[in-house]
Amino acid sequence: MVRDMTTDSPTDNSKLQARRSFLRGGLAIGGAAAAAAATSGAALANGDPNILELKDWNQYPGDGVDARPYGAPSEFEEHVQRKSVPWLTADPISSVNFTPLHELDGIITPNGLCFERHHSGIAEVDPSEHRLMINGLVDKQLVFTMEDLMRFPRKNQINFLECAANSGMEWRGAQLNGCQFTHGMIHNVMYTGVPLKTLLEEAGLKGNAKWLLPEGADASGMTRSVPIEKALDDCLVAWKMNGEALRPEQGYPLRLVVPGWEGNMWVKWLRRIEVGDKPWHHREETSKYTDLMANGKARRFTWEMDVKSVITNPSPQAPLKHDKGFTVLSGVAWSGRGKVSRVDVSLDGGRNWQAARIDGPSIDKSMHRFYFDFDWDGSELLLQSRAIDSEGYVQPTKDALRAVRGENSIYHNNGIQTWHIKKDGTVENVEVS
Amino acid sequence: MSKFPKLIVAAMAASLLTGAAFAGKYKLGREATSEEVAAWNIDVRPDGQGLPEGSGTVSRGEEIWTDQCASCHGDFGEAVDRWPVIAGGQDSLASEDPVKTVGSYWPYLSTVFDYVNRAMPFTEARSLTPDDVYALTAYIMNINDLVDEDFELSKANFAEQKLPNEKNFFDDDRSSSPVFAKTEPCMSNCKPEVSVTMRARVLDVTPEDDSD
Structure with missing residues (x-):
């Protein structure tokens, strides 16, 4: 018996029961429930009706090729979805939802289930109108089209992206019932792109180049300061995820990949990289994404995501x-x-x-x-x-x-x-x- | 790093520019025009680098604020619903309910200018003039009791303005923290007993499924 020291005993049993039935109902769709009943009850006398009775799919042909030119999961998997916590933020345009980790296996997160975090909604960018500029402390300030970028030597790498605020709602104790909500601000994807180092070398870094400022093309104009050492180490400017084009909600057509570092730095809809000699101390690295301690002081530039x-x-x-x-x-x-x-x-x-x-x-x-x-x-x-x-x-x-x-x-x-x-x-x- | 290699890099860069040769190995992309760089290069740093010409008063800022900001942030920065609180919160950072505002938390005024200029108002970013942004920044200083109501902020006096919480930020030192010990963890009989001290259902804030 697990000893319970929580003072509040569950008085609202009806709500608890409702949750339990919801949880149990998750996969119990039609046939599955019937099968469970059959195998445990009297119906087993002659055997499982799922075996004894002919199924539609066993008798009649299904959809042909091209009925689903871009395939989607089975209708029996419709419950596998990203979900948000509506009370968490003021407006869905600047909000977050969560990857359903409990429905996944292996290490790759399917593109449509990667959690979303937007600061001013999803930018719908026409790739033919998208440009990447490198400016600041470089020998030559450059502009690339998407076609230019795809002519550079490519690299593939699998990396997790975790929001720095993942599990942030649990600091004061157990709050949310589900790993989707407690740990779902993470996804793990194979990216294809050009190493950021290659692009910076193409522009030519000046000797006093110490920091980068990647900037997004969305209406929040997302910016973060990235130290040059990380940029030259393993960062990628990526246009593919898990083999296909980035999804709009993940920064289509171009995003920055900053392996192991907090997700906010992986600027989506990447349109500009400025090279400078000092950090910019922009909103997302001062007002947000700084870690307030009990004594009122705050830790900044906490980039690595810990084990x-x-x-x-x-x-x-x-x-x-x-x-x-x-x-x-x-x-x-x-x-x-x-x-x-x-x-x-x-x-x-x-x-x-x-x-x-x-x-x-x-x-x-x-x-x-x-x-x-x-x-x-x-x-x-x-x-x-x-x-x-x-x-x-x-x-x-x-x-x-x-x-x-x-x-x-x-x-x-x-x-x-x-x-x-x-x-x-x-x-x-x-x-x- | 010594200064010597920097000089070599600078000399190489100069020779490349004068020689009109392409710096890059792959010769992809093209050089940005000065107009293109100016159109996108709007970022501002704490030392004032990047600030445009302009100025704005607290009273002008209050007019713009009332018209374009107050519906989310409140008349005096106190915020509506869960939109960000902009003013107040002084001396709250070490409490159980810290209120992180420009006056109580933000380290640099340049961050206010940069963010308002690039991302505000929420539904119509990039619609404010430089003078509007100076005025709004001045108003935000005023509602945080940092300047009087007759104050005017400009490019010329911007770098003199300091926010009170700047000194309370420190760089990442997690790896020197005691919870970061690289010691082999205990595997058996690690504590005498285990009891549940808190349950999520006590708060019960998990979203219910629509199909529930």
Whole structure:
């Protein structure tokens, strides 16, 4: 039995029941529910009707080629969507929604499910009218068309993009029931583009070039100051994601890729890069994306996203739907400072840990997929995951972060997440001692 | 880095420019015209680099504010709904409810000018003249009790203006923090007992599904 020290006992049972039925209903569409009933009830006498009875799709031809010239997921997957938290922001034009991590597997995020964050809505840019300018401390100030850019030698790289405010709503304690909402401001994509270094060398950097100011073509004119060392290291000016053109909401036709660093710096609809000798201290690196400490002072230029992980299944939106027995625990881990070298999983709220199994490619500054395959005895569990990166940094507990940063930081919460698995398989976001 | 290599780079750059040869290896793109650079190069730095010619008074700023800003930010910067609060919040940063405004939090006045000029008003960015932006910046200083109502801000006196919270920002030092210890973590019997201290359902702010 998991000891509960929360003072508020759930009195609003009807609401809780409604949530449970919603959670359980997530995948229980028509046939699936019938099948579950059939295999557990008297209908099993002659066998599963899904086997015994002829199905439409088994008898009649379906759509031909070209019926779906750009394919979309099955109608049975319509619940797999980005979702927002409406009370979070004043207006959807300057807001965020969240990647449904609990519905995904492997390490690549499908383009249509990558979370969105806009500061003045989606700019719908005609690529034939789009230009990229490099100005400032260069030998020659240059203008490129999209066609010019696509003639440079290309590079492909898989990187996660995490908003600095991911998990920011959890600084003061467990608040949102679902890893989509607690950890969904992240996606992991293969980008194709030209290294930023190549473009800067084409323009010719002057000796006092120390900082860059990438700027977006949207109505927020997004800008961030980027130190030249990062620009010359691994930044990419990209026009493709997962093999196809960037989606409008991800910056079509051109965006900056800043591997491992906070998502706000990955300027979308990239139209200009100014080269300077000092940072600009613009709105998104002073008023926003600075980390307020308990003593009222604020940390700035906190670019790297620290080592972090979360269990995506089971989780509040993806409860266990079976009785005790063998099951698969899965999750994702990432670090803005390198690869993930290990992920540990705890079933008892952090008392005891076991190494999880990382499966699939292990790539620098990319999401990693981990599994912990175990036999659930049907008892309550307090699930946690803890990632360790190739630099040796260990994902801290939320309380350890609060002890040094207070609760007003908003940004860079990489603390260990706890999910409480109940005996009935439902899952809740909790904090533990 | 010594100054010597910089001189070499500068000399190389000069020779390339005078020689009219293309600096680039791939010879892609074209040189930007001065008019093109001027059209897009609107950014402003704390030292005043990038400021356009112009000036504006607090009273002129109040007129524009009332007309174009107050519907979201409130008559005196107190904000409507969840739109950003612009004024007030002094001495709140170390409290449980910090209010981060231009007067209480923002380190540099140039950020106000740059942001208003590039992104405000929210539904019609780039519609303000330089004089409008100087006036609005002056008004925002006034409602934060930084200048009197007869103040006029201009390119000439801009760099003299300081915001009170500038000294309270410090550069990233996370890697020296105790939570960043590179030590092998505990694997068994790491704490004597575990209890639940907080549950998300107590607040219950998770969005419900439409189909629920």
